[in-house]
Every structure is written in structure tokens, then in C-alpha cells.
Amino acid sequence: MTVIDQITAAIGQDRVLTGADAAPYGKDWTGAYTSTPLAVLRPANTAEVAAILKIANETKTPVVPASGRTGLTGATLAQDALMLSVERLNAISEINVEGRTATVGAGVILSNLHDAVEAHDLIFPLTLGARGSAMIGGLLSTNAGGSNVVRYGSTRGLCLGLEVVMADGRIMNLMSALHKDNSGLDLRNLIIGAEGTLGIITAAVLKLQPKPRAYATAMVAVSSLPDALTLLYKLKEATGDGVEAFEYMPRSYIAKHRQLFPDATGPFDTDYDVNIMIEVAATRAQDAITHPDGSLPVVSALEETLGAMLEDGTVLDAIIAQNEAQRREIWKRREDAGEVAFFGGVFVNTDVAVPLDKVAAFEQMLTPRIKAIDPDAEEVIIAHLGDGNIHHTSYISRNDPEAMKALVAAVEDVVQELGGSFSAEHGIGVSKLDTMKRRKDPVALDAMRAIKAALDPNNILNPGKVIPPA
Amino acid sequence: MTVIDQITAAIGQDRVLTGADAAPYGKDWTGAYTSTPLAVLRPANTAEVAAILKIANETKTPVVPASGRTGLTGATLAQDALMLSVERLNAISEINVEGRTATVGAGVILSNLHDAVEAHDLIFPLTLGARGSAMIGGLLSTNAGGSNVVRYGSTRGLCLGLEVVMADGRIMNLMSALHKDNSGLDLRNLIIGAEGTLGIITAAVLKLQPKPRAYATAMVAVSSLPDALTLLYKLKEATGDGVEAFEYMPRSYIAKHRQLFPDATGPFDTDYDVNIMIEVAATRAQDAITHPDGSLPVVSALEETLGAMLEDGTVLDAIIAQNEAQRREIWKRREDAGEVAFFGGVFVNTDVAVPLDKVAAFEQMLTPRIKAIDPDAEEVIIAHLGDGNIHHTSYISRNDPEAMKALVAAVEDVVQELGGSFSAEHGIGVSKLDTMKRRKDPVALDAMRAIKAALDPNNILNPGKVIPPA
Incomplete structure (x- = not known):
């Protein structure tokens, strides 16, 4: 019996897709990775996942776990391997309002969880562009980030319990x-x-948070990045840690955005170097109650903080959304980041992190090195400034693989010199394997290899991902 | 050459204590564990730690890392082993005010770090009774908790970077x-x-937080534990997550405290079942500024929340500290917990965690089982209610090892039935090895054994701790 026959016998024909039925699973969101899995397996419960892995382990057949396939690093690329989709493990089995937890299958789509808990005035705070497709299993396996990590942490900080098939x-x-x-x-x-290299997550217990009552949203021009960090700390203090987004958009981003979206305006009449998109949430009931004079305390707290910094010259300009339409316009400029970073020409894009106070140094050190490689290169940055996570894009004049490689190396060199990380939130997959090999601490790499070999001695779980061979 | 000779040759005579010089290191805070190490090693830098482990690994000599030796589980017990004290790695090498981080050696005493960062209006939030002796290495190695985990998380959540000798x-x-x-x-x-079983922590980068501007401290009697959880959530909301302590002291604790400390009064004229000690911190500047009418906003927020719940009958009584002396009196009752839990007679003490909404069920399920073992047993509980961490003591009528064993098992049975953990914040060491073997998920235990064998193939690092043999 082939391995597919064995698995079919164990879990049933309707769980096993091959040929044309499997083809749609060969594509991921990026379009950069095309898989031709031996078969696509869609187990309906944990016991079926266990049955599959038992057979795969005995036959030494590689298994690539997949969920929404919205990752950016090729972590679900499946060649000569079974693809195990957790999409049917999609039950939200409990929402515990008193304990503020949700128990969910790995195949639950993020936006479905958002909807389910909102009915209880709670939120699962993790959110990102792919929320309509991304599933809990993949979000946990990649420790996904997003724009509100500054307040709630990455996925790791939102998970209390796991069920894992080894x-x-x-x-x-x-x-x-x-x-x-x-x-x-x-x-x-x-x-x-671990991106599915040590086990397959089948279920999780997730932490929920109270739903904010109101938001204050603004675009602010600041005189420098250190002043922006001061603003962040002041705002955190003034709002009781209510800062949910603190997104840095330098002049380059605003310009590129306007170029790609000719209808886009602003944010300001004058162009500034350091623009920050801010959203503050009011979790305290009293901050969301409009005063008799029409003011909303969460907005007042933002206004007062900005006002003081306008006076001392560290804030140069500020626009606070007065209604939902203005809020949406501010958010749209941020959510266009995919287009701004990917669709402005031939590009090299990175996802890196540096210590909070090193973003300015990153820019200063990097630009001359970029120019030395390609004098015509155009840099565009968008950064989650509250957690030091920078998405840096170089648009270059021509499709030159050598120059592109050199540009990535330049970014990673600067990051390494600043004590940063070459992967902030997207993970490693296959796309950063070489970088892992060259830049990760060699003792840490050996520890990862030893752990991988200890927990997956036949190397069947997502082989060839995350951990480069010695 | 003996192993001690080799190490002496490598790092110098003054780093190596034997005989009477080593004797003081044989004792830990509990007094329950007496070590007779082969020698006590006091390396002065990471390279010396590395040199020691290289020799120990080649000679297969066990090494027990130690710092303040204030743990409660015997994790630093050293028999036929070298004890490696990190006490000389005591430099605070950087306090980065902009980035809000501190870079410290593993031998830094917690209270020294507190003092050093306070000068910058920052705090390292972890605090516990042993802060004057406990060192960063041990606090990280045990993922220490304490009374403000409800706000800041355990030690794990406060650490950004590590240096580890493998x-x-x-x-x-x-x-x-x-x-x-x-x-x-x-x-x-x-x-x-990992309690030193996978590597020895020599340095860390720790996260700092802004120093709260003011506190509001109270004792509150609530009608039930579910109402106490409601109070916690309301207070978190009203104060922008400012709740730093939320400590449950049932009637039994108050009574035992009064019995042991005859001078102690209160907290209330009437005795209640569910008493909660609360401390709320004002991080927002405006919550710490006294209003013209004399009120302090952080206190007002507490008063308003309690007032509404007094009206609806869920809060029965409340006393808010009006000055530092009253605050200290409230805290003293909590800090006497060591005496209340350990010095009231022959006792069995546990450190367990249950989901936040299961503390009441824990009490209800446990009492009849305790009474069945010893009808005269007296139960005393003190709990970090905000994180489901219960310290349960049974005072029993006689020193009967069988009954004591049965009492521990009764507590752990109830915890297991409620989906809890038999070790909330103290760790495993040697004292809970049997429990680990019996109660931890067997697949998880095997994974731990595999990881241990992979990273420490000669089993030299704190052998016989944490992970029970198969």
C-alpha cells in the first residue's frame, strides 16, 4: 500500500485530495511559492491528525502543515510531501466570558473568532490584513504580529494553552x-x-481582552524619531497604556503613497520627515463618555499630550480624526502599505526589528549603503515604531538579482550591527533560511538542530524549513 | 588532575571554595535542603563559566547553578556535584532609559536592580519577599512570580534577551x-x-516600566468569589489596567493571622468570607495629582468602583488606606503570609494554579476531601486571585507522613480535575519531581526528556531536577 492508501484507509477517502482537487492548495497568498504536494489531507479532528502523523512517521514521509496559507516566507511550500490542512478543525468550542478565554481549533479563521467574541464585549486582539483567511494554527505557528503588538504583544502572548500532535x-x-x-x-x-517543524498545533486556549469603548485616531508630524519615542511614552502614560497603533511613516512613505494613489491627500499641507499614525483605545468606561461640552476624554487625553508637545516644538503638526470617515482615511493610508511596499516597481522588501531607540540609527546607517549599491534606489519605510519593527523596501532601477541580494545584505548588516533581528514578525520559512545560517548565533542554531532532531528524529515535520542544515 | 584541580588551573584558586569556605553554600533559605557540593565555584565572568562547563562536560561532572538560594523546591541541592554560584556576575552594565531596558549579570540582586532603575523614574516590576537576596539568574531560571504578576506578568514576560552557557x-x-x-x-x-537544566544564564536584557506616581490600597469584603472576579475586571477597566495586587484572603487566613499576630486588628469589625487586598497604581500623571477638593483620582477611581458595587450588594465592606501607615498595615497582613502558612503548626503547603474562574470550585471540592483525611485539619488559603495562583496550607493535628502525602494528593487531584497546575510559581526542583512524573502530560514529559538529552547529552546540568526519569 502507498502511504496515501494507508492514510485513506485510516481516515477516509473524503479527507484526501489529489490531482485537480489538490491543485488550489498549491498556491499561497504571495504567489511566489507553488507546491505540488503528494496529496492534501483534511483531517476532521485531532485523532485523524494523529493517525496521519503515525503513518507518515513510520513511512518517513514529510508532512507540511498548512492553514490559511497567507504567510510571506514560503513556510507551507510542499514538494514531495503531504500537505496537512487544518481547515476542518474549525470549531470554537468554548468562549469562557468569566475566565476571558476562548478554546478554538487550529482551523478557526481569525475574523470568525473576532466576530464570535465580540458578542460578549470581548476581543481577541491579534489582527492583520489577512484576518479573513489566516487561521489560528498558522498564526500561532508563525507567532504572528500585526499593528497592535505595541499594546497586546505578539500571538505568543495571547495563548494560554495548546494541543499538539507530535x-x-x-x-x-x-x-x-x-x-x-x-x-x-x-x-x-x-x-x-516553530512553523510546524516540531509538532502540529490542533487546538489552543486563547486569552481575550475587554473590547475598547472608543478610539482616538491621529496623524502627527514629529520633529525627530527620538521625539516620537517620547511621544509614545507620554501617550502610554496619559492613556493608561491605551496606545494600540503607533506607526511610523517617513516622508518617503507619504510620497510613494501619493504617487500610487493619486486621490490620496495629506496628511498635512506641509510635508514632514517623521509622520506617525496613532490610535489610542479607551478601555475605561469614563474615557468613552462624551462630556457636556462635547469632548470625549480619550480624545482629550490625546489632544492634551499633543498640545504640550506642540508648545515645546517637538510635535510639528497634528490632525485628529473627528469622525469615522476621517479615521478610516487615516487607517487607509496605513493599510495601503502592501501596495506601497510591493507595487511601486522592482523591489526588495524586508521585515526586521531593532531596539526601540535604534530606528533613527537604522535609517542613517542604511541610506549610504543602499546608494552605494544602486544610486537610483528609492527607499520606502513603514514601521511599527512601538515595537521597533521596520518594513524597509528598496525600489530599484532594474531587475538585477545581484543588486537585490546586496540590498538585502545591506539591510541585514545594519540590523545586525544594531543588535536587531532579520525577522521581526514574518518568520523564516524557506525565504530566510540562508540568512538564518549566516546571521543567527551559531550556538543557538546548533541548539535548534538538536531540539529538532530530538522531537522529530525522522525529520518528517515541515522538513527544510526554519532551521538551516549545519 | 582532579576536576577541581583542572578548574582551579583554568579560573584561579580564588574562584574555588572547598571545605569550611564552601559550607555556607550548603544551606538554602528553606533549611529543608542541605548540600555538600564537591566545591563551590564563583566565576567572575562568562568566559570563566564557559571554562568550568567545558571541563565539567569533558569529565561528566554534575554542575548545580546557584544564585540567591531562596527557592522553595530544592532546585539548588548539590550532592556529588559542583555548585556554580553566579554571585560575582553582578554588574548592571547598562540602563537604557530611552529603550527602557536594563542589561544585567545573573548575579545582580533584585533589590539592587530596583534601586538602580528607580533613579531614572523606572521600575523593574518583579518583586517578592526574597528581593534582598534573590538574584536575576535564579529569578529567570525559576520564572519567578510574586504579587504583581496580575499587572506585569511573570519573569518570563519581563525578559528580552539572554546570554547562556550551554x-x-x-x-x-x-x-x-x-x-x-x-x-x-x-x-x-x-x-x-528550566531551573538550570539546559544551560546556565549568565546575563540578561530586562524590560523596564515607568514608575507609578501614586497608589490606592484597600481591603474589601466581597459577597462571593465570582463577585471578586467581577470587581477585578471592573477595576482593571476603571484604572486602565492599573491593578497591581489582588490578593484573596478568606476568613481562614484572617483568623489564622489574628491568632499568630495578637496585635493585628481588623480588617473589618465583622468577619467576612471573601476578603480582597487591592492595590491600584496610577501610572498616568493626572491620576496622581490631588484635586482642589483633596481627592486623588487614583483613589477616586477605586472608590467609585467600590461604591457602585456596595450599592448593588456585591461588595459588603471596604477600607481604603488614607495614609502610608494604613497602607503598610494592609500590606503587612499580606506579607505575613509566610508565617501564616508555615508557622501555625504541623502543615502541608502547596503552590497551585487554576483558571481564574475556578478558585471557588477549588475550595468547594477540596474541603470535604481534606476533612476525610483529617477531620481536624485546618485549611488556610492565600491566593493571587488575579492570576489564579492559590497557596493552600493544611494545618494538621499530628506529624503523620501518610496523611501529609494524602493531603498533597488531595489538593493536586482537585487542581488536575479543574485543569490547573500543581506548580504555579515555585517550579519543580526536587520537591515536585514525583508529582511531575504522576501528573504532567506523559507526551510533554517525553518531549522534555528528549530536549534535555539533546542539549545536555552528558546530563551534567543540574541533573535529577525538574524532569523525572522515564
């Missing part, structure tokens, strides 16, 4: 809803972000 | 100050809480 098909039950647990090695955080 | 003496450099980093497996969180 390489040999055994089920590891870490499905607790505990805020404190010191019972041995931290396997939960090891599995989160 | 079993073979190689130095793993994860010393970044990044808020986002998805570059491969999460080794940092794996090392944190």
Missing part, C-alpha cells in the same frame, strides 16, 4: 487556561513560532 | 533588546524556567 502521532495536551504555570520546560512557547 | 561550555548569545523577533525556535523562553 511527529510520532502522539497527542501532547497542554490545553490549560492558566495565567501561571511553572511545571517544567516551556513547551508551549517552543511550539509557538 | 552544557559543552559554548556561549549562546541571545542578548537582544527586541520586542519582536521571529528568528527561529524560541530558545529564550525554553531556558527561562
